[in-house]
Amino acid sequence: MDENAPTVEASALASSSSSRSSSHWSVVFAAGKDSSSDARAAFGELYVAYLPPLLAYLRSKGHAQDRAMDLLHAFFEHLLLGKGLRTVQREGRFRNWLLGALDNFITDEWRKHQALKRGGGQSHLPIGPEIEEGEIEPPDPRLTPEQAYDRKWAIALLKRVLSKLSAEYACAGRQELFEQLKDFLPGGYVASSYDEVSERLGMKPNSVAVAIKRLRDRYAELLRAEISDTVEPGMVEEEWGYLRDALGGQPETASGDSKA
Numbered sequence: 001m002d003e004n005a006p007t008v009e010a011s012a013l014a015s016s017s018s019s020r021s022s023s024h025w026s027v028v029f030a031a032g033k034d035s036s037s038d039a040r041a042a043f044g045e046l047y048v049a050y051l052p053p054l055l056a057y058l059r060s061k062g063h064a065q066d067r068a069m070d071l072l073h074a075f076f077e078h079l080l081l082g083k084g085l086r087t088v089q090r091e092g093r094f095r096n097w098l099l100g101a102l103d104n105f106i107t108d109e110w111r112k113h114q115a116l117k118r119g120g121g122q123s124h125l126p127i128g129p130e131i132e133e134g135e136i137e138p139p140d141p142r143l144t145p146e147q148a149y150d151r152k153w154a155i156a157l158l159k160r161v162l163s164k165l166s167a168e169y170a171c172a173g174r175q176e177l178f179e180q181l182k183d184f185l186p187g188g189y190v191a192s193s194y195d196e197v198s199e200r201l202g203m204k205p206n207s208v209a210v211a212i213k214r215l216r217d218r219y220a221e222l223l224r225a226e227i228s229d230t231v232e233p234g235m236v237e238e239e240w241g242y243l244r245d246a247l248g249g250q251p252e253t254a255s256g257d258s259k260a
Helices: 005-016 024-031 037-060 065-080 094-112 145-171 175-184 194-201 205-228 236-246
Strands: none
Touching (some): 037 094, 205 236
């Protein structure tokens, strides 16, 4: 591998990340006002991102899987249509707002809907793909519904960060480098030494060390950006500390599986 790779990597990654998506707050609040395909796609991404923690919450509260999914799809339709968003102001944590919005929906709105049953002829607005099988976990009796929600929120957030980082390296033609170095990220299981990795990549050990530092730095930047999209300015460090505690003090592994 070319020894100039780290320099090429840095410039390529910078160009691949030059544009940043809207904050999660703005996507939700714009959903009811913007019917464009781009706005719908952005909202669909939020649906995919936040379905797992909300599902964990409802399952911990005793809802069956199908019932919980029906509630959540109706809830996201409710948000997409802009109902109930007119008086909401962006403040605090998006995590707390979303959970409160779900609770309010179930209490105040769901009773107004006739019961939804899968295959029962009810039509849904297209929002996003169904939750993947791997995202469905049995409720943990040791956790309260709120703890289950926060833990799954933290796991989902870190998976998004890892996915974005992987996509940046792939876009820059550096996917092999990412795969070899990702276990050196926080929480990763490092089974190889720098020398072993350098031999596989055809790089000098000191070049591997530089590449790992850049990977970790970019991971930290993406993590901070992801969290900042969900909290007020100045709350990023506090929010990350809270989510780290929600994982039981254990970081997410580089493969995307929590050690908690």
